Amino acid sequence: xxxxxxxxxxxxxxxxxxxxxxxxxxxxxxxxxxxxxxxxxxxxxxxxxxxxxxxxxxxxxxxxxxxxxxxxxxxxxxxxxxxxxxxxxx
Numbered sequence: 001x002x003x004x005x006x007x008x009x010x011x012x013x014x015x016x017x018x019x020x021x022x023x024x025x026x027x028x029x030x031x032x033x034x035x036x037x038x039x040x041x042x043x044x045x046x047x048x049x050x051x052x053x054x055x056x057x058x059x060x061x062x063x064x065x066x067x068x069x070x071x072x073x074x075x076x077x078x079x080x081x082x083x084x085x086x087x088x089x090x
Contacts, residue, residue, distance in 0.1 A: 002077075004016065006039075009077075011076060012078055014048065014050055015061075016046055016074065016080055017046065017047040017048075017074040018072060019068055019070050019072050020045065022045050023042050023069070025042065029067045030060070033067060034060045038051050038053075061074070
């Protein structure tokens, strides 16, 4: 079972960004790029983003690695649920 914030939000608006190390946010960059509608949670090495307007035009997403201080890979909740289903069936 996936453990993540924003449980009652449609899957295409919740994104997971996975990092190799624990995340130490670069606050000045985060503040510069995050939209008023976006919200986030950090748990160890995962950055969870709720982007209700999508990520296509998100300045935060375009600059996510500079805000996280490291490289990352991101997936939306729909993809995470599919991967989880595959793993549960394995």
